[in-house]
Each structure stands twice: as C-alpha cells, then as structure tokens.
Amino acid sequence: MVLYGLDGMTHRSQAYGLLAVGLREHWDLEQLPSIARGKRGKPLFPDFPQLRFNLSHSGPRALCALDWDEVGVDIQQITLRRSAFLDRLLSPEERAWLLGLGDDPEAFTQLWTLKESFCKFTGLGLTRPISAIPVPLPRQILPSGACLPFGSVCFTLFSGPGWRAAVCSPARCASSIRWLTPGQLPPVGKKIPQK
Template sequence: MIKILITQAGTGWSGLTKTEQAKWLSAAGKELLAQGISQWFGVRWDCKEEKNRELATERNAWGKPFLVCHPEIHFNISHSGCLAACGFGDEPLGLDIQQCAAADYFRMADRFYTEADRELLRRTEETDRQKAFYQIWTKEESYAKWLGTALPNSIGKEKKEGFCRWFEPMPGYQGAVWTGKQEEIEIQWV
C-alpha cells in the first residue's frame, strides 16, 4: 500500500511572492515527510531540528532524496500550485502532482512524449485533453522519480517496468505514483 499525505496552502497564498510560495511548498513537503515517518514507521523527527542526523536526508546523483540512516523508508515529495504531497512505501516510488493549466499540448507532446502517448492525446476529445495531457506528464515525472534519475533520461521513452497509478487530488490537479509492483494508494489530507 502506498500512502500519500497531501496538504493545501491556506488563505493568503495568492498574496505571497513566487519565492515565498516556493519556500512554503518546500517546508510543507518536509513537514509531510516528518508526519508520515512518525505515523507509519514510528520514527519521530522534528524537521525544524536539523541536528537530528539519524534522519538526515541526502540526495543521489540525480537529486532524489533519501533518509541516510533509514534506507528501508521509501518516500517521494512533490508540489505544484498550492499543493504539497509526500508518498511513502516499502519499496522505491515516484510521486508527481501537477496543477493543470492551459498549454500548447501538441507542441509539448511532440517534444516530450512517446508516439503512443502523442497518438492517445490526438485521439482524446478536446474537453478531456488537458486531463489526458497531465496524466501522461505525471506518469513521465513519477517514472523518472521512481528510477531516481533526471527526467531527461526517461521522458519520451517506453516504460518497460513498474506500474503507474493515477489520482486526482482535487479539481484542477492530476497526480501519479510509479512503483515496482501494483499497489493500491491511500490518500490522507492534512
């Protein structure tokens, strides 16, 4: 079972600068990590107290974070728009959430998607195209994060291993989790 904690920025979000929003999202991701490892793994961590080296995070060569002294705890953080999320599992996972926005979907698909995904997008009714575009995008991002590599190393390439589960955290957002085995997901709002 993949467990996902999600939080939404409160009132006053729109009055923040982009820098302030980015800081809030980063802090929210750490708070969700602390809450999840306490709730599901019984490990206490005050993420504001960086002196706790037992729970220090480091990053692999491509930037994927991991807990140095608890390699058995697999997690991944994502944020977009006014949402932050952190997913947890007993195996590596990749999590991505995206706020859906208007875009030149075909131009981006031609640049980044596989031929099969481009064809799927072309066949999708216009009213469903934005959702389809972001489902494909979150699939790509979650796959790269599951592998622990940079997005350019995997985007637009056929996915030959693992499983993707999509979810809609709230209207106007799409999310995906990629794992090595088929698993259910449980979402908890905090």
C-alpha cells in the same frame, strides 16, 4: 505504502512537514532525519536507507509517499499546453493518444504525472528525453484510484478539481491519500528539493 497529501500549501517547505507527519505516523520517527541526494538527485535518508520516500508539489498541493520499496510520486495542476511544446515532449504514439482524447489538458496532465512518477521511481531523473520514457496509455482519462500495471511496476492515478497525480511503485497500487491541511503540520525549516 502510505500517501499523504497537503491541500492549501503556502510554502514549499511545508512538503517536509508532510513528510515529518508521515514518518511519525508510519515509522514512529519523531524527528525528520537528515536528507541527502543519490547519484542522480533522488532524495534519501542516509541514516535509514531501508526507508523510502518521495515528494512532489504543484500550486497549493503536495504529495508524499512512504514505503519500504522504491516509490515515485508526481502531482500537477491541470494547465493548458501549446501544441509545439507537446511535440517536443511526447512520442508520436503518445501524441496520437492525446489527440485521440481531444488534446484534453487533463489527459496531458495524466500522461505527464505518469512520466514524472516513473522517473522519480527509478531515480534516473531525465537522463533521456521525456518523450522516450514509456508509460501506459489508457483508452480514456481514468478516475481517481485507478490502477495501471505496467511491466514490473504499477501506477495509481489520483485526481481532484484542477489537479492530477500518479504514484509509481513495484507491482502494487496505492489505495488512498491521507489529506492534511497546513495547520496539521509541524514547522520544518528545510528547503524542498527542486525537481
């Protein structure tokens, strides 16, 4: 698995430029293949079904994963959440976990990226309430690069000033993100899929 990150994104379509760079460097594809959606909306390459990818974006950052196996990624800016909002999104166990960490926005963002990356990994999307989607609950906010095995999947957590990210993949963790700037991307005129 390889991960590419973009810092300084000004247009959501730049995430496709990030994907194009990853495809060229990782799989020697000079052009971005056509992209379709699976039954539940997960993006895929119909002409290259063996090549798996996933994209996420938030604020000025985007994240792209490429692998031979299914993969899910999520990146989020850290923001404050209202308590009533949290009660609708989290299971009682998750809410207790978050309160135990001082209701910290960074802890919530870590939890949210775990849930989103798992949903994107499975390709099922939000076919059940987000509060019913189980993810690991570590005893503390974990540092960037932390690996969390959980059943048949592994989560890797990444973070930086003002953001958190998670990658979900089968039974192995990601090692690092290769960060790029907008100037390193080819122009790509495709729209980024909505989450």
